[in-house]
Amino acid sequence: MITIIDYQPRWPKQFLEIAKRLKAAVGPKMLAIHHIGSTSIPGTAAKDVIDIQITVSDIDKDVLAYIMVCGFIQRKEIVSDHHPPGIAVLNEDELLKVFFQLDKPAVNLHIRKLGKFNQRYALLCRDYLRNNPAATKAYEQVKINLAKRFPDNMTAYYEIKDPVFDILMAGAEIWAKNVNWVQPESDL
Numbered sequence: 717m718i719t720i721i722d723y724q725p726r727w728p729k730q731f732l733e734i735a736k737r738l739k740a741a742v743g744p745k746m747l748a749i750h751h752i753g754s755t756s757i758p759g760t761a762a763k764d765v766i767d768i769q770i771t772v773s774d775i776d777k778d779v780l781a782y783i784m785v786c787g788f789i790q791r792k793e794i795v796s797d798h799h800p801p802g803i804a805v806l807n808e809d810e811l812l813k814v815f816f817q818l819d820k821p822a823v824n825l826h827i828r829k830l831g832k833f834n835q836r837y838a839l840l841c842r843d844y845l846r847n848n849p850a851a852t853k854a855y856e857q858v859k860i861n862l863a864k865r866f867p868d869n870m871t872a873y874y875e876i877k878d879p880v881f882d883i884l885m886a887g888a889e890i891w892a893k894n895v896n897w898v899q900p901e902s903d904l
Contacts, residue, residue, distance in 0.1 A: 721764055732904065746770050754856075789816060795814070
């Protein structure tokens with residue numbers, strides 16, 4: 717069931733606890749770890765699921781094994797992130813990731829390669845929403861309304877949410893140029 721709840725001050729703390737465990741397990745193969753998604757945006761209502769992105773130079777079996785040692789379950793082998801329809805030329809490898817989950821606390825873990833479109837997209841999205849309260853509140857309201865309308869239909873939720881998000885990201889790209897945004901250092 718899709719439920720959007722008020723911002724929880726425990727979310728950043730949960731991220732840090734999990735990030736420390738992952739960093740200890742993965743070690744130098746992890747180039748960066750970031751708290752991404754709506755739970756990383758202070759004051760924003762979200763699903764009660766911490767999204768974490770680990771950036772690596774290469775997705776190898778050692779990294780995946782280290783993550784499983786931390787209690788994560790690999791949900792799918794290599795998967796492809798959403799392809800924004802306004803970006804016609806985008807190689808498939810720009811969207812590939814490995815996806816893990818943890819139940820308690822609920823975590824979605826995204827392993828993405830440095831320099832790929834999807835790795836940058838998650839960070840730009842987060843930083844844009846952290847710096848643009850009007851866009852954040854509008855996006856938050858879209859999620860609340862979608863969860864009310866489609867509480868048991870994840871497919872419908874994302875079929876609408878993803879294109880709305882792509883509209884936000886068009887603004888994020890303009891913002892990034894205006895503020896000379898660069899990818900942030902690791903959150904840990």
